[in-house]
Amino acid sequence: MWTLQDAKNKFSTVVDAALAGIPQEVTRRGKSAVVVLSTSEYRSLLADAQRSRGSFVDHLLAFPAEDIERAQVKPRPVDF
Secondary structure: EEEEEHHHHOHHHHHHHHHHOOOEEEOOOOOEEEEEEOOHHHHHHHHHHHHHHOOHHHHHHOOHHHOOOOOOOOOOOOOO
C-alpha cells in the first residue's frame, strides 16, 4: 500500500508492480483511494462483470409484479 505522496514520487515503481500483476493500492489522508491495475487485469475484471450481469430486459422481466398490490383509482373528470 502506498501513500499518495510516495506513489507520486515512485510512480514508475507503482506502474511496474501493477504490470507484474500485483495491484497497487494508494491511500489519501490515511484512507484507501485508488488501485492501480494493469490494463489486461482491468479488462479481465470488466469482461467478467459484463458476463455476469444480465440484460436490462431480463432485469425488468424478473420484477415481481404480481406481488404488488395496486391501488384502484378512478380517473378524474376532465373538461375541455
